[in-house]
Amino acid sequence: MSHVAPHMEPPVRLSKRDVMPTWKGILVRIAGILLGVALSSLFIVLVTDLNPAEVFTSLFDGCFGTPRRIWNLLQNTAILLCISLAVTPAYKMKFWNIGAEGQVLVGAAATAACMIYFGNTLSPWLLFPLMIISSLFAGMVWGMIPAFFKAYFNTNETLFTLMMNYVATQVIAFLITYWENPKGSNSVGVINSATKAGWLPYLFDKQYLINILVVLALTVVMYIYLKYSKHGYEISVVGESENTARYIGINVKKVILRTMALSGALCGLAGLLLVSGSSHTVSVNTAGGRGFTAILVSWLAKFNPAVMLLTSFLIVFFERGAAQIATSFRMNESLADIITGIILFFIIGSEFFLNYKLNFRHSKKKEG
Amino acid sequence: MDKSTVPAIELRGICKYFGKIVANKNVNLIVEKGEILSILGENGSGKTTLMNMIAGIYLPDEGQIFINGEEASIHSPKDAFTYKIGMIHQHFKLIDVFSAAENIVLGIRTKGKYDLKKEKESIRQICDKYGFLIDLDKKIYEMSVSEKQTVEIVKVLYRGADILILDEPTAVLTPQETVKLFAVMRAMKEDGKSIVIITHKLNEVMEISDRVAVLRKGESVGSVMTKDTNPEELTALMVGKKVELNIERSEPKDCEDRLIIRDLNCRNREGAKVISNVTFTAKSGEIFGIAGIAGSGQRELLESIAGLQKLESGEILYNDPTSGKQENLRNKTPMQIRHLGVRLSFVPEDRLGMGLVGNMDIIDNVMLRSYRKGHSAFLRRKEPKSLAEKIIRDLEVVTPDAKTPVRRLSGGNVQKVLVGREIASAPKVLMVAYPVRGLDINSSYTIYNLLNEQKDAGASIIFVGEDLDVLIALCDRIMVICGGKVSGIVDARTTTKEEIGLLMTQTGGEEQ
Numbered sequence: 001m002s003h004v005a006p007h008m009e010p011p012v013r014l015s016k017r018d019v020m021p022t023w024k025g026i027l028v029r030i031a032g033i034l035l036g037v038a039l040s041s042l043f044i045v046l047v048t049d050l051n052p053a054e055v056f057t058s059l060f061d062g063c064f065g066t067p068r069r070i071w072n073l074l075q076n077t078a079i080l081l082c083i084s085l086a087v088t089p090a091y092k093m094k095f096w097n098i099g100a101e102g103q104v105l106v107g108a109a110a111t112a113a114c115m116i117y118f119g120n121t122l123s124p125w126l127l128f129p130l131m132i133i134s135s136l137f138a139g140m141v142w143g144m145i146p147a148f149f150k151a152y153f154n155t156n157e158t159l160f161t162l163m164m165n166y167v168a169t170q171v172i173a174f175l176i177t178y179w180e181n182p183k184g185s186n187s188v189g190v191i192n193s194a195t196k197a198g199w200l201p202y203l204f205d206k207q208y209l210i211n212i213l214v215v216l217a218l219t220v221v222m223y224i225y226l227k228y229s230k231h232g233y234e235i236s237v238v239g240e241s242e243n244t245a246r247y248i249g250i251n252v253k254k255v256i257l258r259t260m261a262l263s264g265a266l267c268g269l270a271g272l273l274l275v276s277g278s279s280h281t282v283s284v285n286t287a288g289g290r291g292f293t294a295i296l297v298s299w300l301a302k303f304n305p306a307v308m309l310l311t312s313f314l315i316v317f318f319e320r321g322a323a324q325i326a327t328s329f330r331m332n333e334s335l336a337d338i339i340t341g342i343i344l345f346f347i348i349g350s351e352f353f354l355n356y357k358l359n360f361r362h363s364k365k366k367e368g
Numbered sequence: 369m370d371k372s373t374v375p376a377i378e379l380r381g382i383c384k385y386f387g388k389i390v391a392n393k394n395v396n397l398i399v400e401k402g403e404i405l406s407i408l409g410e411n412g413s414g415k416t417t418l419m420n421m422i423a424g425i426y427l428p429d430e431g432q433i434f435i436n437g438e439e440a441s442i443h444s445p446k447d448a449f450t451y452k453i454g455m456i457h458q459h460f461k462l463i464d465v466f467s468a469a470e471n472i473v474l475g476i477r478t479k480g481k482y483d484l485k486k487e488k489e490s491i492r493q494i495c496d497k498y499g500f501l502i503d504l505d506k507k508i509y510e511m512s513v514s515e516k517q518t519v520e521i522v523k524v525l526y527r528g529a530d531i532l533i534l535d536e537p538t539a540v541l542t543p544q545e546t547v548k549l550f551a552v553m554r555a556m557k558e559d560g561k562s563i564v565i566i567t568h569k570l571n572e573v574m575e576i577s578d579r580v581a582v583l584r585k586g587e588s589v590g591s592v593m594t595k596d597t598n599p600e601e602l603t604a605l606m607v608g609k610k611v612e613l614n615i616e617r618s619e620p621k622d623c624e625d626r627l628i629i630r631d632l633n634c635r636n637r638e639g640a641k642v643i644s645n646v647t648f649t650a651k652s653g654e655i656f657g658i659a660g661i662a663g664s665g666q667r668e669l670l671e672s673i674a675g676l677q678k679l680e681s682g683e684i685l686y687n688d689p690t691s692g693k694q695e696n697l698r699n700k701t702p703m704q705i706r707h708l709g710v711r712l713s714f715v716p717e718d719r720l721g722m723g724l725v726g727n728m729d730i731i732d733n734v735m736l737r738s739y740r741k742g743h744s745a746f747l748r749r750k751e752p753k754s755l756a757e758k759i760i761r762d763l764e765v766v767t768p769d770a771k772t773p774v775r776r777l778s779g780g781n782v783q784k785v786l787v788g789r790e791i792a793s794a795p796k797v798l799m800v801a802y803p804v805r806g807l808d809i810n811s812s813y814t815i816y817n818l819l820n821e822q823k824d825a826g827a828s829i830i831f832v833g834e835d836l837d838v839l840i841a842l843c844d845r846i847m848v849i850c851g852g853k854v855s856g857i858v859d860a861r862t863t864t865k866e867e868i869g870l871l872m873t874q875t876g877g878e879e880q
């Protein structure tokens with residue numbers, strides 16, 4: 001038939017893979033990172049006249065160079081991991097919560113409020129429980145507001161949670177002027193710097209150890225919660241199919257509210273760890289975009305808390321390393337961002353090869 | 369070669385693998401010009417996969433496709449259309465928020481401005497030519513399944529398809545609609561178009577097709593002329609052994625009123641009345657059939673009983689055989705119904721959308737009904753695991769293991785998992801909606817036998833079906849509904865297909 005255009009078989013075509021053995025998956029991911037490193041080296045050579053080897057040494061140096069840097073790396077990983085764990089139940093339920101940033105901020109603000117108002121009057125035995133409860137509660141409320149409107153009025157949770165971030169930022173901005181110390185600095189300053197009231201204790205003299213341990217414990221709990229608890233099971237069912245959930249008698253509204261309460265509360269906890277466990281102050285940048293990065297961490301790990309240990313570490317590692325590159329070579333911050341970007345691109349790109357297979361064209365004999 | 373004797377489609381040595389699973393192996397198939405070819409095969413025998421390769425959804429891993437004698441390589445449905453091949457899939461590929469007309473013209477690039485009015489005119493011509501009744505401005509989400517199918521068929525015709533592939537088109541149609549579809553198919557055949565139809569219903573195969581090609585476990589086992597064969601031979605070819613094609617029906621015993629439905633009224637979200645004044649009584653130890661054109665309120669009726677629909681008025685009374693008490697289930701949630709101790713099982717029409725969770729494995733799906741048991745906050749997977757294994761064993765579910773996500777199973781196996789789970793709780797009332805839709809002969813009879821076992825065990829079974837032959841052979845009484853109203857309840861042992869068919873279109877006043 002002449003009207004049919006001759007079709008060439010394309011040189012490569014995609015097909016979906018079966019489940020890949022774990023070791024092979026890990027190899028693909030490592031290959032992805034190596035390729036990312038290679039490409040960013042090329043980039044470094046082409047754009048700057050630096051030696052890529054030196055640049056990457058400085059990357060490692062930035063993360064592991066001194067004990068302090070190692071602790072900073074771990075602390076940042078812990079916080080990012082905490083927020084990632086917090087958003088995971090919501091995402092598993094297909095509730096697109098991009099409001100972790102705001103939930104962390106209100107948790108941080110609640111912690112700071114407790115430290116400012118009760119730091120010098122309550123004994124630590126009362127102060128810490130109060131801080132924990134109020135930070136959890138603040139985050140929970142911030143998470144439940146959009147959940148309530150989603151459950152009862154089917155509002156769009158993505159827009160709602162996003163807008164709640166702005167509200168949270170404004171609330172903090174107001175509180176900062178209100179709590180300003182010293183006057184005119186437009187910042188809260190270190191809270192209770194003299195008495196250290198409400199500061200999380202230094203375990204074995206290590207400032208961040210308690211944060212790290214709390215988050216590790218949380219990882220285990222979250223893993224068990226999602227995989228082995230009835231709640232976790234309900235979250236999966238609601239996330240996969242609301243109709244099925246209704247059919248077997250799950251109260252969908254209740255699950256949405258409960259899960260977002262949990263998600264928000266854990267974000268609030270991250271706020272507590274940030275204020276009471278590390279910075280001892282609060283600002284609009286306290287969450288520092290981690291509420292968004294956490295989404296990436298959670299998805300990359302396919303909602304598996306154990307894998308999140310790895311993904312959060314990886315992302316913090318490159319972030320901190322890249323920052324070090326920028327300072328030690330007096331480069332623009334953007335260089336660091338570009339390197340992180342390239343490597344992240346490859347990490348995410350390897351997911352593609354885990355799910356799809358490339359089939360190259362066989363050299364077929366020509367037939368009439 | 370003479371052009372007229374060249375087959376429309378010829379497949380040579382087609383193989384398709386999905387990972388380790390062999391979907392098709394060395395399939396050879398010929399579709400002549402101007403013939404209606406039936407493709408028969410059990411679930412998972414690779415019929416749909418094979419057709420998807422002709423329609424450009426999949427690419428064969430090995431083998432060649434010849435269209436009109438020339439080797440073709442079909443990489444996308446678009447390519448398929450340039451070869452004038454169109455496929456109507458089992459699961460419709462329509463955009464819900466678009467109107468029928470918009471869906472039909474979607475993806476066609478025409479010269480000049482996008483002019484829906486003009487396009488609609490030409491769509492209407494096709495509809496008139498073949499006698500389709502369709503409201504082109506109606507949105508897909510407002511449509512019944514059969515309306516959606518009509519849109520799909522018109523869509524393919526609108527693109528000028530010469531070779532039509534229909535994947536189980538009659539599964540969602542009433543006898544009358546099927547007759548109409550067959551008339552259209554014959555008209556197209558007269559036009560010289562080639563039609564491939566996948567169906568499980570042997571009587572339809574015998575009625576409509578010129579030739580039958582049989583697939584078994586992904587391989588072609590040959591083809592026969594329809595006039596030279598019979599259902600028994602076809603079944604034997606398909607299954608590989610002889611199968612008894614009779615449904616046993618036992619006499620109902622110990623009948624008592626189990627479920628009394630009184631003056632049920634229900635409106636859908638748009639406010640239209642979907643059930644009006646439905647009254648009936650389902651008895652224990654019998655199979656109570658419900659027949660009707662698709663979308664006559666069957667789904668809403670069952671969902672009302674299951675506690676998934678808000679009712680306007682009416683009573684749903686359940687006589688508890690153990691306590692002797694009568695409970696009113698009206699406007700109770702599924703949870704509340706369970707708490708009353710009502711042993712109600714429900715196999716919904718939309719298996720993966722409502723009954724099961726596609727991404728979960730068989731164990732977790734079996735657990736859906738029972739996971740709440742006990743006061744512990746944690747799940748117990750031990751009993752569900754053994755139940756899942758029992759279902760796999762007893763119902764011969766084809767699956768690598770119990771940890772396979774159900775979406776990876778074929779339609780029949782998905783249904784077996786669902787029915788197996790619903791029966792496992794020893795229900796007093798078992799509601800099933802189109803339980804054999806898309807299932808092959810063997811699986812269908814497995815399901816019928818299971819229903820009969822439950823009936824003999826004293827359950828009251830409500831069976832919503834579409835195949836009237838099956839309804840008449842399996843049920844004890846059949847209620848016919850039309851437009852949400854009961855148009856009659858007949859004794860299945862004495863009724864005829866014609867009587868039911870008449871009742872199906874009776875009261876609504878709307879001519880189909």
